[in-house]
Amino acid sequence: MPPRSSSPSRTATPPRPARRRSYDQYCAAARALDAVGDRWTLLIVRELLAGPRRYTDLHADLPGVSTDVLASRLKDMERDGLAVRHRLPAPVSAYVYELTPRGHELLPVLTALAEWGVPELTAPRPTDAVRAHWFALPLRRSLERAGWHGIVEVRLDEGEFHLRVGEAAGEPVYGEGAPPPGTAAARLELDAGTCLEIGLGKLSVDDGVREGRIRLKRFTA
Structure with missing residues (x-):
């Protein structure tokens, strides 16, 4: 009896990416937490609200995160449509991460979370890292409520940043240093x-x- 011919070779099906942990609840809040509930994810969003950031810049402004965890979270955010990675044109030629429109929709979530957390900021703990731009979101919300609009430069002892008060429409919400x-x-x-x-x-x-606690300078257009 002739030997049975071997079955035709087939292109191997690539393995499916491992399924992330899920609450497995048909609930909008649970689905949202499936996407952004992992530790560090929302803080990465906070940093990307400043606009495109290089991996090294993100790592520097997220003290305490390991390189493996940061890389993993960024991959998750790319897969879930919250961020994209692309290369800046020459002469910079660096890869940066940037929020998608879907990711930018998390701005009110971060704003509300920061506003809720401000009362927890009593005296800094000895282990606390500090970045000046971490004050941007609650300050921006308060200025919006007071009717401010436009770009505001802010100088603290901890550093300088600027923020966009009012409609952001996908634009960076804040940035380190002085504005253009x-x-x-x-x-x-x-x-x-x-x-x-x-x-x-x-x-x-x-x-x-x-009361002499704030020095304010307004610039005319």
């Missing part, structure tokens, strides 16, 4: 404690200026 020349509507100089009081709604900018 001629773009700021105002500049605030204050300390971190005063900045937190504004974020808590305990102090208005006008009152802070009157």
Whole structure:
């Protein structure tokens, strides 16, 4: 009896990516947490609200995250349509991560979370890292409620940043350092404690200026 012919070779099916942990609940909140509930994910979103960031920049502004975890979270965010990785044109020629429109929709989530967490910021713990731009979201929300609009430069003892108050429409919400020349509507100089009081709604900018706790300069268009 002739030997049975071997079956035709087939292209191997690539393995499916491992399924992420899920709450397996048909609930919008549970589905959202399936995507962004892992540790570090929302803090990566916080950093990417400043615009495109290189991996090394993200790692520097997320003290405590391991390189493996950061890489894993970024891959998860790419897969879930929250972020994209692309190469900047020459002469920079660096790869950066950037939020997608879907990822940018997390801005109100981060804003509400930051506003809720401001009362927890009492005296800094000895192990706490500090970055000036981490004050941006609660300050931005308070300035919006006070009717501010435009780009505001903020100078703290911890550093300098600028933020966009009002409609962001996918634009960077804040950035480190001073804004591009001629773009700021105002500049605030204050300390971190005063900045937190504004974020808590305990102090208005006008009152802070009157009390000598804030130096305010407005720029005419």
